[in-house]
Amino acid sequence: MTDREIEVGVFLALMTLVVLVGFGAARWRRPADPYDIEEWSVGGRAFGNWTIWFLLGGSMYSAYTFIAVPALTYGVGAIGWFAVPFAIVTTPLTFYFTTRAWSVARRHGFLTHSEFAAARFGSPGLGALVAITGILATIPYVAVQLISLQAVLRTIGFGGEWPLLAAVTLVSVCTFRSGLRAPALLSVVKDVLLGWMLLTAVLMVAMYGGWGSTFRIAAVRFAASPNPADGLLLPETGHLGFLTLVIGSALAIFAYPHALVGMLAAKDRDTVRRNAAALPVYCAALAVMALLGFFALAQGVTPADGDLNTVVPRMIHEYFPAWSAGIAYAALSIAALIPAAVMSIAAANTFTRSLYRTYLRPGASPAAEAWTSRWMSLFVKFGAAGLILAVDPAFSVDLQLIGGVLILQTIPAVFLGLLTGWFHRVALAAGLLSGLAVGLVLMWDIPKLDATGRVVAEHFGGASWSLGDGRTIYVGIVALAVNLLVTAALTLLLKAAGAAEGRDLTRPDDYLADAGDPYLKRLDELIDGLPTAAERRESVG
Amino acid sequence: MAAHARSRSRHWQWLLLIPTAAPLLTPFTNRIEPTLLGVPFFFWYQFACALLATVVITVVYLATRGDRP
Numbered sequence: 001m002t003d004r005e006i007e008v009g010v011f012l013a014l015m016t017l018v019v020l021v022g023f024g025a026a027r028w029r030r031p032a033d034p035y036d037i038e039e040w041s042v043g044g045r046a047f048g049n050w051t052i053w054f055l056l057g058g059s060m061y062s063a064y065t066f067i068a069v070p071a072l073t074y075g076v077g078a079i080g081w082f083a084v085p086f087a088i089v090t091t092p093l094t095f096y097f098t099t100r101a102w103s104v105a106r107r108h109g110f111l112t113h114s115e116f117a118a119a120r121f122g123s124p125g126l127g128a129l130v131a132i133t134g135i136l137a138t139i140p141y142v143a144v145q146l147i148s149l150q151a152v153l154r155t156i157g158f159g160g161e162w163p164l165l166a167a168v169t170l171v172s173v174c175t176f177r178s179g180l181r182a183p184a185l186l187s188v189v190k191d192v193l194l195g196w197m198l199l200t201a202v203l204m205v206a207m208y209g210g211w212g213s214t215f216r217i218a219a220v221r222f223a224a225s226p227n228p229a230d231g232l233l234l235p236e237t238g239h240l241g242f243l244t245l246v247i248g249s250a251l252a253i254f255a256y257p258h259a260l261v262g263m264l265a266a267k268d269r270d271t272v273r274r275n276a277a278a279l280p281v282y283c284a285a286l287a288v289m290a291l292l293g294f295f296a297l298a299q300g301v302t303p304a305d306g307d308l309n310t311v312v313p314r315m316i317h318e319y320f321p322a323w324s325a326g327i328a329y330a331a332l333s334i335a336a337l338i339p340a341a342v343m344s345i346a347a348a349n350t351f352t353r354s355l356y357r358t359y360l361r362p363g364a365s366p367a368a369e370a371w372t373s374r375w376m377s378l379f380v381k382f383g384a385a386g387l388i389l390a391v392d393p394a395f396s397v398d399l400q401l402i403g404g405v406l407i408l409q410t411i412p413a414v415f416l417g418l419l420t421g422w423f424h425r426v427a428l429a430a431g432l433l434s435g436l437a438v439g440l441v442l443m444w445d446i447p448k449l450d451a452t453g454r455v456v457a458e459h460f461g462g463a464s465w466s467l468g469d470g471r472t473i474y475v476g477i478v479a480l481a482v483n484l485l486v487t488a489a490l491t492l493l494l495k496a497a498g499a500a501e502g503r504d505l506t507r508p509d510d511y512l513a514d515a516g517d518p519y520l521k522r523l524d525e526l527i528d529g530l531p532t533a534a535e536r537r538e539s540v541g
Numbered sequence: 542m543a544a545h546a547r548s549r550s551r552h553w554q555w556l557l558l559i560p561t562a563a564p565l566l567t568p569f570t571n572r573i574e575p576t577l578l579g580v581p582f583f584f585w586y587q588f589a590c591a592l593l594a595t596v597v598i599t600v601v602y603l604a605t606r607g608d609r610p
Contacts, residue, residue: 085564212579
């Protein structure tokens with residue numbers, strides 16, 4: 001057998017295993033009522049430490065991260081490293097903020113940020129605005145996962161549209177049937193394969209001269225390139241752009257719908273908190289991947305057709321033993337499909353809870369909600385696939401960048417809202433809209449440059465806004481600053497004018513509620529007469 | 542009494558500011574030397590931050606574990 005045949009054979013065998021696990025997942029801890037939206041979309045809020053840890057790793061550290069981050073360090077050096085401090089900063093914030101979000105969501109039965117915003121500020125309209133922003137930001141995020149998958153499939157030799165559509169169909173059916181249970185189980189498989197891939201990569205670096213020579217050669221290559229901003233260290237003018245990108249990206253994690261789904265599936269507060277302590281392990285894994293960009297540069301790996309996303313798949317093909325390369329390709333493919341599944345579940349819930357149930361069919365039964373969410377999740381995935389097949393893939397990447405700036409504008413409502421209900425609902429909506437406007441206008445003004453500094457497109461060429469003296473600033477942060485100013489100023493004005501405030505449906509102790517607290521159980525029974533998740537588990541097992 | 546003890550153990554949460562701020566000190570860590578296993582300081586410093594985050598969060602978790610609101 002040739003190397004290529006071994007690669008493809010190992011890859012296909014592992015992917016078959018994945019599909020079987022995905023289908024079987026519906027039977028895992030089979031709930032009494034699989035058609036309840038809580039069971040389908042957050043696993044009945046009953047996942048323990050290990051499941052949550054794998055699931056979070058699976059949904060946050062996606063193939064896009066593992067392919068795009070090394071592509072960035074390969075292309076520009078230190079600036080691409082922003083993803084690592086960004087990931088680390090989110091962990092202590094998760095410990096504090098996500099625990100609060102978990103409690104309030106558990107007590108009120110929220111599945112999404114938008115429901116929380118609506119209840120906290122007494123405004124379904126604000127919830128709908130947050131929901132629409134969330135869905136718009138999520139679809140291109142799913143699309144870039146599929147682009148990463150396409151880059152892997154192309155490297156193995158499955159070019160064209162059909163392999164991609166086949167993969168999307170399989171994962172859609174798994175999600176439709178098994179809900180969050182499928183990505184949760186697959187995350188375990190993915191992490192085992194990914195662990196193997198990282199081990200192989202570290203051994204590979206040791207065999208080809210070690211990190212010392214890798215960085216020496218990479219430094220020489222950066223020095224030879226015409227781009228003044230690249231290098232092993234940040235340029236003197238690069239700090240502002242770097243730090244605002246780190247902070248903006250870290251905050252955005254607390255606003256993306258999919259980031260919440262995994263955490264809401266936790267069975268109690270301590271599960272969330274213990275997971276925050278264990279998440280830096282993923283940060284270290286991401287850091288190792290990022291360093292591989294320098295290895296690829298030092299070894300002179302060249303991207304296919306100038307597409308930097310193919311750098312990692314090509315490096316794997318050239319330097320890994322064939323069977324290990326097959327494992328790595330499977331790991332990357334699953335790492336694209338899991339987040340795509342979780343994101344589509346999150347976007348679907350957002351639609352169901354904040355638009356469908358609020359405006360289209362008030363009083364929809366849990367079964368009708370689950371049905372809507374399941375079909376909506378299909379729509380999101382095929383919509384994303386359609387997006388990358390119908391338009392230039394590079395456009396999806398731009399859309400994802402724009403999506404990041406957009407989602408950041410919901411931070412005052414969904415993140416600061418966890419701390420305070422001080423803001424006025426109208427001020428929050430106005431702040432959100434002005435943040436969106438500022439973000440879009442600034443990005444409209446950013447031309448796209450190619451490697452030699454020539455303008456290749458007039459608009460939406462990135463999210464780094466030039467301040468003129470060589471320094472740049474992340475557009476998302478500028479827009480968020482405007483957003484916060486508008487929100488705060490209008491809140492003061494409206495309060496001074498005595499405008500009617502929305503009724504805050506949450507109480508301070510909602511943010512500290514834990515599983516098993518008696519009020520929680522009573523509330524469950526009061527609201528819909530359903531037995532609590534814990535009772536349902538008892539009756540099953 | 543119980544409320545008082547709870548608010549004191551809540552103070553442990555302020556420790557979380559350390560791992561939040563540490564990765565953001567890049568203007569001060571933007572240097573090659575000292576290298577570790579050939580990796581420049583700028584990069585291995587963040588590995589140290591990840592370790593620090595795990596340690597601090599574990600400490601805060603253990604110190605506040607008994608809290609029941």
